[in-house]
Amino acid sequence: MTSTTACCDFILFGTLGDLARRKLLPALYQLEKAGLLHATTRIFGVARDEIDAHTFKEKVHASLIQFVGKEKVDNVVWERLAERLHYCGFELSQLSDYSILSDALKPNNERALVSYLATPPQLFATVCKGLSEQQLISPHARIVLEKPLGHDLESSREINQEVAKYFDESQIYRIDHYLGKETVLNLLALRFANPIFSDQWSHNSIDHIQITAAEQVGVEGRWSYYDDAGQLRDMVQNHLLQVLALIAMEPPTRLDAESVRAEKIKVLRSLRPISHDNVREDTVRGQYGAGFVGDKRVPGYLEEEGAKPASKTETFVAIKAHIDNWRWSHVPFYLRTGKRMAQKRTEIVISFKPQPHNIFHETMNELPPNRLIIRLQPDEGVEIQMMNKVPGLGKQMQLKPTTLDLSFDQTFENQRIADAYERLLLEAIQGNQYLFVARDEVEHAWHWIDGIRNAWIQTGEEPKSYPSGSWGPASSVTLIAHDGREWDDDF
Numbered sequence: 001m002t003s004t005t006a007c008c009d010f011i012l013f014g015t016l017g018d019l020a021r022r023k024l025l026p027a028l029y030q031l032e033k034a035g036l037l038h039a040t041t042r043i044f045g046v047a048r049d050e051i052d053a054h055t056f057k058e059k060v061h062a063s064l065i066q067f068v069g070k071e072k073v074d075n076v077v078w079e080r081l082a083e084r085l086h087y088c089g090f091e092l093s094q095l096s097d098y099s100i101l102s103d104a105l106k107p108n109n110e111r112a113l114v115s116y117l118a119t120p121p122q123l124f125a126t127v128c129k130g131l132s133e134q135q136l137i138s139p140h141a142r143i144v145l146e147k148p149l150g151h152d153l154e155s156s157r158e159i160n161q162e163v164a165k166y167f168d169e170s171q172i173y174r175i176d177h178y179l180g181k182e183t184v185l186n187l188l189a190l191r192f193a194n195p196i197f198s199d200q201w202s203h204n205s206i207d208h209i210q211i212t213a214a215e216q217v218g219v220e221g222r223w224s225y226y227d228d229a230g231q232l233r234d235m236v237q238n239h240l241l242q243v244l245a246l247i248a249m250e251p252p253t254r255l256d257a258e259s260v261r262a263e264k265i266k267v268l269r270s271l272r273p274i275s276h277d278n279v280r281e282d283t284v285r286g287q288y289g290a291g292f293v294g295d296k297r298v299p300g301y302l303e304e305e306g307a308k309p310a311s312k313t314e315t316f317v318a319i320k321a322h323i324d325n326w327r328w329s330h331v332p333f334y335l336r337t338g339k340r341m342a343q344k345r346t347e348i349v350i351s352f353k354p355q356p357h358n359i360f361h362e363t364m365n366e367l368p369p370n371r372l373i374i375r376l377q378p379d380e381g382v383e384i385q386m387m388n389k390v391p392g393l394g395k396q397m398q399l400k401p402t403t404l405d406l407s408f409d410q411t412f413e414n415q416r417i418a419d420a421y422e423r424l425l426l427e428a429i430q431g432n433q434y435l436f437v438a439r440d441e442v443e444h445a446w447h448w449i450d451g452i453r454n455a456w457i458q459t460g461e462e463p464k465s466y467p468s469g470s471w472g473p474a475s476s477v478t479l480i481a482h483d484g485r486e487w488d489d490d491f
């Protein structure tokens, strides 16, 4: 077995919570399995329960069985991982209790310390202070922050300012799990390793771009968090804007944090503001009602467990966005995301401009445009829709739209697609920041999102109901149809 990462002590704050159990502990297991944890790396779980190390290990094992799969948890790998596990139970808001952690870490507190905060963000400042008072923040310490990083620009600034009192920006790793998805990373490969695309990637050749993140799930017992957030803050502010930034950015000089982030920030700064003047034409808010997802009957948002009867929170958003720069002049980006939609599907559709002149008009009035479809999930892959001649000896050329389909499953047979959190944990442990979000990115994104929210408030724009299992409110179809285009729902 080779250990390819630097040795560190990894502290998982909130180690018994939902995120840790479902995603982070399974990710650590997969890194162990792949031999990617340094032989001497230790993992410290922190939560409130006063349990001993043995009980903690039993709980971690139970989570792996539940979320990795019983038959997939290899005992040898588990034994190796269990050797690394330690537990510290204390109340995170009690600064004096951080000595428990410091005592447990000694005498190895000279090593890089990676602290992952899978806790409510209200605790971020206290955890930083607790670490600082115990002198656990050396220049090579890192801190990984989970979302949500605020609910608007002001609250996000407060969190960032608090954390910045203790950690330099180069030590702060803000998670957006979309940046860890293989297919999102493949966007970089597709754009910057293929001249066939890089040369066409602008208003000269592209007519418009669609980004869809459709989910079948509802709020899944997260009402109290979700009702304060809504789909605009929960999905657009972070994931959709990060994807948009990667699609739209100029080629970075290098594949490092400084270069990639600098280009993404330019895109986020160039987003045309949406205000009360254009919010009605350029956005749609929706809220799911009861309906069927597949053949399962599901309740409406207002009938979910814990729901407040008159909530006006949106569970669906469609936006027509513009990037006011040279490359993307007059190229609309249509964004759409919602819960309880017809399918789970995240994809990007790049629609190219039509040919300037149709020499096949005798057999085909209009040539459909080429489209590049990047399927982020499920069924990850890349598709190119293009015209071909139908084989045959007929007098006239018969053309047919055909698809060149590069499904990852088939192209990279037997290659396991790693979960986003595996990639992100690995990069944080290795000290690579390029897949994490810089403070300026978060703040520019919030600035744009706050503009939309304020415009909704000023115009009294309320969410329109849509049945669960559909593609959102009818007005989202109108939003794009108004420009003579349609959503790519042709799955």
Ligand SMILES: NC(=O)C1=CN([C@@H]2O[C@H](COP(=O)(O)OP(=O)(O)OC[C@H]3O[C@@H](n4cnc5c(N)ncnc54)[C@H](OP(=O)(O)O)[C@@H]3O)[C@@H](O)[C@H]2O)C=CC1
Binding pocket: 013, 014, 015, 016, 017, 018, 019, 020, 046, 047, 048, 049, 090, 091, 092, 093, 117, 118, 119, 120, 121, 123, 146, 147, 148
């Ligand atoms: N769940 C998810 O899928 C996602 C969650 N997030 C974010 O990650 C964070 C954690 O979420 P989630 O795991 O769902 O939350 P949970 O409530 O399930 O877990 C929170 C964890 O933090 C610990 N904790 C909370 N308060 C204290 C405290 N005062 N002292 C010590 N430990 C404390 C809890 O310890 P104990 O068990 O002892 O109470 C628990 O281990 C949240 O900010 C959430 O928004 C982000 C993306 C997805």
Ligand SMILES: O=C1O[C@H](COP(=O)(O)O)[C@@H](O)[C@H](O)[C@H]1O
Binding pocket: 213, 215, 217, 234, 235, 346
């Ligand atoms: O961050 C979040 O993302 C999920 C969707 O993630 P995906 O990887 O399944 O596309 C979303 O359901 C959740 O509400 C949001 O907080």
